[in-house]
Structures are given as C-alpha cells and as structure tokens.
Amino acid sequence: MTPGNNGASTPEDDDPFGYLYADGQANGAQPPSGGYGYPNSVSRVRTVGERQYGQQPPQQTAQYGQPTVPQQGAYGQPNAHYAAPETFPGGGAPTGNRQQAPGGGRGRGPNTKGLLIGAVAVVAAVVIGIAVAMSQGDSDDGNQGGGQASTAPTASASASPSESSSGDASNEKELPTVDAKALRLGGTAALASDVQGAEADGGIYVGNLNQVGNSVTWSVNGIPEDGTYTLFAHYSTAGEDQSMTLTINGKKFGSPLSMKNYAKAADGDFAKGWTTTFAWPSLTKGTNTVTLSCENGDKCNVLLDQLWLKAGQVKK
Template identity: 45%
Template structure:
C-alpha cells in the first residue's frame, strides 16, 4: 500500500515516495488535478522529478553534481555586469615610447651629411692648392705684400768701446796689470804715460758724423792729472781733465780708478783719438778703457 493511492493500482506503478511530491488534491486524482485515474493508464500528475543537486538559475537548469555543469549554465563573471564585462578604471597615461629606429636613422643621416661636407671641403681645398701652385710665385708675393713697402731703417750698431789692450801705444807707453781695480779685461791697463811723448791711440768707427761724448777710464795716485787730446790729427785746445773726483788718498793707486769725459767731433766712418803726454801736462796717469756714450750735437 502506498501513500498516493488506495491500492487499486498495479504494484509496478506504485511509488512509495509519492507523498513527497504529489498534490494535496483528492485521492481520486493521481496528480491532484481532479481527474479519475483509470487502471492500466500511467500517471500524468507527477511533479517533474529533478536530480539531486540540480538548480534553476533564471529559468535555466544547472546540475552541480560531481562537478558537472549543464549547457545552459553561465558563470556570473561572463554575464552582463560581471567582472569580465567591467571596464577597467583609467590609470595614469603610459609614457610615450621612443622610436629608437627613427633616432638611429636620423643619427646615420647626420653622420652621412657631415662626411659629405668634409669631403667637399677637402676637395675644394685641394683644387685651391693646385691653382695656387700653378700660378707664378711673383703673383702670390704681390698679393701678400704692398706694392710700395716702406724702407726699413737699418739697425744702428752699438757705439764702440775698447779696453787698453786694443790701443796703439808709443813714446814709452806700455801695458801692465800690477795695480788691481782696472775695469778692462784681465785687469790690463796702459802705464808709462808719465814719459814725455808717450801716447795711446784709439781707432774707432761711427755711422753718423757729429760730436760724441767720449769717456776715458783712468787711475791716478790721489792727485789731479791731465793729458793732451788729439782727434783725427787735430789737437784740442783743452787738455783732457783727469782730476781726483773720487777724493782718493794721495799715493793710493788702487783707490784712484775713476773716469772722465770730453766732447769729440767725429767723421762718418773711421776716426782716430790720441791721448799723449805733452809739454805742460801732468801725465802721472794710467788708462784702462775708452768708449762713446752718445751723439750730443
């Protein structure tokens, strides 16, 4: 006997669990629809049986038993409004990508242009050198120098200066170096000028005619002395003054080295100046140097 009938059905058509899903309608209707079920006719009032674990999603059936999924099932992520359908939020803009290929092409182009420019410059320079070499040397010189170049003044030679050893001696005059302090090379000086007629002659050259300031280096024994001066054979009326300007002690020859000067007229070219011991001179004197300083007239 079953919960869904009165025992009139055949045992094969009876459902022992029918009460779980049959309608509460009258006992006569097998499905609770009020219809009288005839013997031998299968029941049509059963509710649709679902497998265990099968569910409805929006009218579509899904079976989750043992991990199986019906064909009508769709994951929430794929439905409209799901995670995969959502538009991602806009983030910070990506940095612009450099076109390295374009930069490389530009660099190669610049190098090519520079090489071409260098080649053209070298070619032009080579052509210019060839043209210059083909022209006469006179033409090049004329283009670089003015046609009327001012004449350069010749550099003046230094004024002459000589030691006692280069003087021409006569009348008993001689060289010596016994007394220290002479300014000439090796300390050599002209001695013996105290002999009457003794002389020392200096030969010199000048580039211009005129009067010059002539210096004479001498040594005295602490007393005033003088000599006769003759220039180019003409005797000067004034004797060469050799005073004791330094005020050296009398008889001290070593401390008596001094110098004096006199104006002498000279010709252009070679001249002679003679110092001599003549009548009326005080000739106790030694001579170490003679030199010209400057033109004074």
C-alpha cells in the first residue's frame, strides 16, 4: 500500500452510514440493502404462525460493512436484545395456565352469599323479638284484667245530670226503685204534688224536710250480694246548695249526701230545680235500710220524689 491508500477497504465501506457523508458518497458508498439503517432489522416480516418457539433461528452471517444481528435465545430464556411480545405484561395470548383465584376459574367478588345469609338472620331475629314482645304484652293484659275492684265505698259522691256513667250498663242488675209515696216519713215530712216536674207516680214528692228531725226511710229488699252499690236520689232545690245525712242500716254514712243546685234554678223556683245526685254505700245481701234525715248542720230545703239502686260504682 502507498501512503494515502489503505487498501480496498475504506472507513466509508466499513461504516454502514457512510453513504450519509459527502466523502463517503464521493467514494461510491451505497445505502445497505435490506432496509433503512441496520440491515434486516425492520424489514424482516414474518407470516403469522411462521415463528416456531423453542427453535434456534438460523445464524446470520455477517457481511462486510454490516452489523451482525444477535441470535435470539432459546424460548423461555431471557434475551437482552429480543423478547416475544407475549412475554411482556399485557401482551399477546398467555403461553401457560394463569394462576386462578381459590374456589373457581375466575376471581371472586364480595362474599354476597355470606351477606345474604347474614341479612336473613337479622330479619329472623327481629321477627322473633316482635313475636316475643307481643306475647308478653298479651300476658300482661291478661294479668291486669285478673284483679278485683275494691269494694270500699267513697265517703260521698254526687254528680250533675250531664255527667256520664262510669260503669258498664250491660253488667248492671235490675235493682229496686221506690217512689215518694212508698217511703216511710219521719217528723213533719209530708207528701205533696203541687210543684210540677216530679217523676214519681202521680207527680208525688216529699216536702217539708227543711227541719231538724224530719226524714224519709226506705226498706230495700232483694239485694243479691254484699258489695258496693250506687244510691240515686231525684230531688229539686232552688237557690242555695243543700245536703242531708245518709244512714245505711243504722250507721251514718261518711259524709252528708250532697244535694247541690245543679239545675241552677233561681231561689224559690223548684219547678226548674229537679236534678239527680248519688252516693256509693256498701250494702249486705238481703234487706237493707236507707234513711235520709235533716240533722244539725244540714241544709234540707229540698223536694224528694224517688230513690233507686244500681250495682257497683256508677254515675248514671
């Protein structure tokens, strides 16, 4: 070789990109065949299914001036230069069995079966609790109904005609009623009928009771059993409220029988003063004696026409 000539092979010939430089082009450098840039790198097209896994590709023989393409490693072994797309996460079809979630071929979501069983158990517990509460409530109601009412009478009781009954009419027993003319009179008490409004037979009533010692007595027969009863009195008063002493079987009742002016009748207007009062005495089975008398401290300016009884403590 002579100076300036290093032989047939020049750096332009060795450099696959020599054709890009001016001096390389002047020396006749040509682009490499087989594709742009590195030969056989991009233009290698494979038919689908042609690739055979597990086989070594044929060894390419490097040509002068072209870089050698590294061989692909055996299938299943890492290769720094090339790897099949399916070996990357998310690429290609799987080449082996995927790890499955326990209990089935696909992953399980929330344990809906367990949640359903739990919900059914809660509903069942609520239903059972309601049933128990209702049964206990029925038992309590039954116990409340088993008690007996007290038979102790009140000291005195009275009501205006507008007050309703506190008892059950269906349980009331038919008991005696007495008109004025059947009462036994005491003192100067006398029968009369000149004031209108009396409900006794013939409009007869007892008057002249407004003196100490005057009285009416009723012998009651046919009391069915011992117990508390309601004694009603139909009377008339006008102006001031009145009261008389009540005696049951010879024993004075707790307080005088209230005989108020519930009708609000003006003083002296007895025809408009008719009304009703009551008391709750205790009577014995058989015959009992009921007396209304004018005693010291009483106000007895009343007209009395009827007395009657009802079982229990009622107001009408």
